[in-house]
Amino acid sequence: RAEGAGADETLRARLDTYAPLQGHYYAHPPQFERGWREMLIDTEGRHYLDMVNNVTALGHGHPVLADAVAQQWRMLNTNSRFNYASVAELSARLLETLPDGFDTVLLVNSGTEAVDLALRLTKAFTGRDDVACVEESYHGWSYAADAVSTSTSDNPLAAELRAPWVHAFDAPNAYRGTHRGEDAGQRYAADAVAELERLAAAGTPVGTFIAEPRNGNAGAIEVPTAYLSAVYEAVRAGGGVVISDEVQVGYGRQGDVFWGFEQHAGPGGEPIVPDVVTVAKAMGNGHPLGAVITRSEIAQALADQGTFFSSAGGSTLSARLGVTVLDIMRDDRLQENAREVGGYLREQLLGLAERQPLIGAIHGRGLYQGIELVRDRETLEPAAAETLALCDRMLAIGIVVQPTGDRGNVLKVKPPLCFTKESADTFVAALDEVLTRGL
Numbered sequence: 001r002a003e004g005a006g007a008d009e010t011l012r013a014r015l016d017t018y019a020p021l022q023g024h025y026y027a028h029p030p031q032f033e034r035g036w037r038e039m040l041i042d043t044e045g046r047h048y049l050d051m052v053n054n055v056t057a058l059g060h061g062h063p064v065l066a067d068a069v070a071q072q073w074r075m076l077n078t079n080s081r082f083n084y085a086s087v088a089e090l091s092a093r094l095l096e097t098l099p100d101g102f103d104t105v106l107l108v109n110s111g112t113e114a115v116d117l118a119l120r121l122t123k124a125f126t127g128r129d130d131v132a133c134v135e136e137s138y139h140g141w142s143y144a145a146d147a148v149s150t151s152t153s154d155n156p157l158a159a160e161l162r163a164p165w166v167h168a169f170d171a172p173n174a175y176r177g178t179h180r181g182e183d184a185g186q187r188y189a190a191d192a193v194a195e196l197e198r199l200a201a202a203g204t205p206v207g208t209f210i211a212e213p214r215n216g217n218a219g220a221i222e223v224p225t226a227y228l229s230a231v232y233e234a235v236r237a238g239g240g241v242v243i244s245d246e247v248q249v250g251y252g253r254q255g256d257v258f259w260g261f262e263q264h265a266g267p268g269g270e271p272i273v274p275d276v277v278t279v280a281k282a283m284g285n286g287h288p289l290g291a292v293i294t295r296s297e298i299a300q301a302l303a304d305q306g307t308f309f310s311s312a313g314g315s316t317l318s319a320r321l322g323v324t325v326l327d328i329m330r331d332d333r334l335q336e337n338a339r340e341v342g343g344y345l346r347e348q349l350l351g352l353a354e355r356q357p358l359i360g361a362i363h364g365r366g367l368y369q370g371i372e373l374v375r376d377r378e379t380l381e382p383a384a385a386e387t388l389a390l391c392d393r394m395l396a397i398g399i400v401v402q403p404t405g406d407r408g409n410v411l412k413v414k415p416p417l418c419f420t421k422e423s424a425d426t427f428v429a430a431l432d433e434v435l436t437r438g439l
């Protein structure tokens, strides 16, 4: 159907068959048919710089990955209950990236599945239904993953429809939240600990705390270190366990760390370690692949109640692909590139913020950044309409960038990890030009 059809015709065909549920980028999206590194190319042959593709982390059209996938398809792809080497290799390679104590890898097909399975595991392990999470977060679309997704940008009724077993802590945002400045982390943590105590006293003690180690959905917002270490400690002291959702911010994207939780430390500088890690997106470079990584005692608790099995999760093909993604990340030095080019991009953006008053803050690190647009740097009034208009103008000059967050005023910047300094310059110059001309 799409072959030979114009972009508008394809969009109409898509809208005719999709329920109104499923959104897409842009009112008049280009029709992409090809990708190369951090570029997308449409059916007219026009090139666009892709600033949003954190799924295709290696870059579009990676030949080594394409060859490995083609070869594996010709050899074998089958149900994950069979015995094959790549699944063992992928599990071992994932465990190598994590601290001691992690010994169990469960392969699934998406971030949502990883979060859903993680919640089943922790529920079985703790014997408790109650889950704590943070406001302005997204964790997936399944019944359980959606229940702990608090972001109103995806679901405006998230707060009204909240399940009674879900308890959302205030979003620990030191830039525009309830507590700001130096000791914001401690103050957010004190609020969260008080809420944990209240829930325990009410007979609904929290069994699981799930959070991203950087709030990706909100726009790469820093989670204060003092916050995460204190909340982890309090949840565990109360008999619960913690899940670090690394689907969006993990897997080398932040440059100086492979996993997002590694950017945090306790008060004495000691590392903080979650009980369960969920990962997807970059892990499959856009192919459906995700994982839950945990300790065997936690997995055993679910095994005591039943089984877990996914036909295609970690199939012969997916596992081979997962190993190849890790090989390419190592061989192309993509985490190092995220650190280096991400650092360069951040510097350029901070320079731009000095010239452009609409930019209120640059969040994030490595190749996971958020450009927050505000009408007034004192009141922090969100410049949501301007952010949308900016994205349309950027598209017109060949740059794909999108708003995120509950206020729709943060540009998410998460290009493929092969991003170059030249592309960073192109992006910053384009932003400068559009902002200077006015929105």
Ligand code: PMP
Residues within 6 Å of the ligand: 110, 111, 112, 113, 115, 138, 139, 140, 141, 212, 216, 217, 245, 246, 247, 248, 280, 281
């Ligand atoms: N967790 C986080 C933090 C995410 O950002 C997402 C997807 N945006 C998910 C889970 C769900 O992943 P998927 O879309 O692969 O189901």
